[in-house]
Every structure is written in C-alpha cells, then in structure tokens.
Amino acid sequence: MSYTATLRILDLVATFVFALSGAAVGVKRRLDLFGVLVLAFVAASSGGILRDVMIGVTPPSALSDWRYLAVACLAGLIVFAWNPIVSRLRKAILLFDAAGLALFAVLGAQKALAADLEPFAAILLGALTGIGGGIVRDLLVTEIPTVLRAEIYAIAALASATVVVVGDLLGLPLTPMAIAGATLCFLLRMTALWRRLPIADSR
Amino acid sequence: MSYTATLRILDLVATFVFALSGAAVGVKRRLDLFGVLVLAFVAASSGGILRDVMIGVTPPSALSDWRYLAVACLAGLIVFAWNPIVSRLRKAILLFDAAGLALFAVLGAQKALAADLEPFAAILLGALTGIGGGIVRDLLVTEIPTVLRAEIYAIAALASATVVVVGDLLGLPLTPMAIAGATLCFLLRMTALWRRLPIADSR
C-alpha cells in the first residue's frame, strides 16, 4: 500500500474517533439526531480542515472526499443508537478524544512534512491539528476546551508530532515512527487521566 | 446581466439578511451600537469568508469589496433603530437566519462549482457556507449554535446545495435552479419552525 493511501486511511480512522467524541458530547448535551451528526462531523473534520487551510491545500480533504462525511455520520449513528448512560459517556469522550488527538497530531505533522514545511512548523502544525477538533467540538457546546483544562494535553500532542518529525530528520521509516508517536501521545493522555496526578504541576 | 454579477448581488443580499440576524441577536443581548454593527458584519461575512478560504480565494470577497461592509452596517443600523420588542426579535432572528442559510448554501455551492470542485465537495461546501454565519454569530454571544439545536437545519442547507449541484450536472439553467434550491431550504426551515413538529425525529 502506498504511503499516501496509508495516510488517507489513518486520516479516516482519526476522523472516526474524533466523530465518536463529538457525538458523545452531543448525546451528553441532549442534542437530537441531526445535531449529534453535525457535531460529530464538525468536530471530526475541524482538525484536518485547519491543517489543510494552513498548508494551503484547498479544498480541504474533509470536504472533497465523501468518505470523511460518511465515516463521521457512521460514528454519530453508532453513539446515538448506543444510548449510553452518562457516566460511561464521560469516559468514552475522554478515550476517543485521546485517540483522535494522537492520530491527528501524527497525521498533521506528516502532512506538513509532505508539504515541505520546516521541522519546527511541522511539529507545531501537527499539535494544532490534534487539538483543533476538540477545541471546535467544545466551543460549539460552549464549554472551555479540554486543551485548556487538562494536564498533558498540548504537551502530548507536541510530543507525538516531535517523534514523527525527528524520525523524518533521522531518515527512519515513517510508519513505525507514526505508530510510536501516536502511542506515546495516547499513553501520556491515558496515564494523566487514569492516575489523575497533576503531572503537569509536579514538574 | 452576467452570471458573475448575479452571484455578487445574491451574495450581498445573503450578507444583508445574515447581518439582520446578527444585529437582532446583538440587540437582544443588549450590545451597544458598535457591538451590534460588529456582530452584524462578522455574522454576515463569516460564511462567505469560510467559503473563500476553503476554495483558495484570497483575500475573501467580504474583505476586498467595500459593499459587504456597507450592506452589513446598513442592516445593523436598521435593526438598531427599529428597536423592536423582544418577542418580535426572536421571530425576526429565525426568519433572517433561514433566508441567509438558504442564500449562502446556494451561493456556496455555485462558487464551489465555479472553482471546479467535485459535485460532492460543492454540496458540502455549500452547506458549510450556509451554516457558517449562524455558527459564528451564536458562538460570539456564547450560545450553542442553531445548527446543533434546530431540526431540519443542516439538512435544509444540504438539500438546497444538492439542488444546485444536481442541476449543474444535468446542464439545467443556473438561475432557476438557484431559486429552487434557496426556496426549498427556506420552506423546509419555515415549515419546521411554524409547525414546531420534530420532523427530524419522526423520520
């Protein structure tokens, strides 16, 4: 499978998990089905749209490829039908959000490198891509975004984008570095959530 | 009159009605005159700016053509001077919002087709152009956007953009299809509002 195809598939996976988090927020806020679908799609596509606009890719992939909308609506329907209890929703939102953050940060960094951005710009753009979806999702339901409230959120996104960019500088193979970067980000977030230790403050 | 000139005039009309809705929200939230004018302009121009940025048109028309600002300020002054009672404001906001949604969805789809976007992308971009102005307007006064709360909102925008794009694929004349699309969107929203039936849920 070509590198571009791999990126596209990972992009759809990231879209799916961020859509799950958006839909879960929508259900928690008692939106109707269409509200849930819209929030799922907007949350899922905002990170990628932000990234594409900032590297000059127009129209953004999330608008020109029907699979992004299909995947986001599928995620929205699953969460809406699942009808979970609220305490489970909260955990689900955090889990999906962490996975989406990890995937989009890695993908943002890779797309930025592919667009010939400098290493520093690729790291920052990766991190912004990762946090973008969650920011838009939270703003749309008028909540202060997770990135401002959670420990190890922006740092986790920066760490995973850095792994990808440093790996690229060293000429290491792309896919393993992407997996390593995403895993690092996800584990950092999960550790922060599960241990509930204010790791950020103790440094 | 050329097709481009027609598009520009419709764009100004859409700007005007979304500016009316923005100004009405501003008056409802007791902003002063300048706050009302800013909200009118930002609400009115956000949909078009979003569209232009996403299809790579820089600077966006709303910033490069003084008539957009003039039209938005005129709408803001009218609403500010009109000084309506609050119950009328609520109805006015919904009415202007529906008209702006319909016009911007149709225009967004047409501008996207003119920029050689694929049919699917043109539909989605049209719908996003339509909902963009209302989202920014509501976010600026920290309310959950109408698109997440109202029935038949995103669907109405998608429907009108679809009419325009399908008409284009079939080689039908542009202006009648634009009118049909905008009318369909507006009627869908008005029906949902007047009958207050949760049509979205009963499907």
Add this chain to the structure above:
Amino acid sequence: MSYTATLRILDLVATFVFALSGAAVGVKRRLDLFGVLVLAFVAASSGGILRDVMIGVTPPSALSDWRYLAVACLAGLIVFAWNPIVSRLRKAILLFDAAGLALFAVLGAQKALAADLEPFAAILLGALTGIGGGIVRDLLVTEIPTVLRAEIYAIAALASATVVVVGDLLGLPLTPMAIAGATLCFLLRMTALWRRLPIADSR
C-alpha cells in the same frame, strides 16, 4: 534595518503583548501552567494566523517561525510566575489587549498592503487582524468577546489601520505612520477605559 525585519520585530512585540493578555485571562480563570501557555499562544497567534490565511500566506508566520511560540511562552511564564491579585489582572488584561489591538491592526494593514491588497481591503484586514486575537482568547474561555462589549474597540482598530493605509496612499514614510496609527488606537482605547465615558454613544 530592513522594512521586513522591522515588521517581524513588531509582529513579535504584538505577539508578546497579546500573549500577556491571554495568559492573564488564563490565570484569572485559574488554568494550570500548561493551560495558561496554550491560551497565551493561541490568543497571541490567532490574529496573525487569521491575517496570513486570508492573504494566502501559508503556512502562517506564527507556525513557521519558532520565535512566536518562544515569545508567547515567555509571556505566559512571566504572568504565571507574577501571580498578581485579581483586580490588577483585570487592568493588565485591558492594557495588554489595547496594545496588542493597536500593533496587530497596524501590522495587518501593512502586511495586506505588502501583499498588494486594495486600500479598503487593507484597512478591513488590519482591523480584523487586530480584533482576532482577543476574539479567540475570549471565546476559548466562553466569554463574549471584548470587541462586542467595549466602546471604541473596532473603531480604534479601523482608525489605526486607516492611518497606515492613507499614509501609504500619500507616499508618507511607513514607520512614522505605523507609530502614529498604533498610538492613535492605543490612546482611543485607553481614553475610553479610563474616562469610562460611553464615547461611542455620545457621538
């Protein structure tokens, strides 16, 4: 020193003062250190990113030049360590916000002129660049943006951008006009704040 270098330095100064205002809002809302740093950077870079995206400069300077992040984090650390009392914070936010508004409005207008935009577009883009950082900062903590609530805010930004653009049209030297424009904007805001007169209404 070249004109481009002067612009870059002023851009970093504007980034610094808007980062101070973002960090002060973050401390006021009791965010932890990383939340404060993220809010400082996002608030500080949003105006410039908005400007660059709208004139087609990708990637935006704030993402491609590491000094913007460094300067924003420095500002965030200073405010976080300073640990001021809340009444001082409020005044500090207003002061830094006025300085950032003035600098970004002038810089936005100059960058727009350098990108060959028409005079009207340069004025409007300058004003939007100026108000952008404060809007994003306030939205992220779910407050109604200052630009909608304060007297003489958008008008001050428009006035300073107009000074720069008219000076350019008349062939006057750039640096003095930039200083005059920024000073005008800053004094207009400070006068409105200190006298607490609703100047906007009395006109």
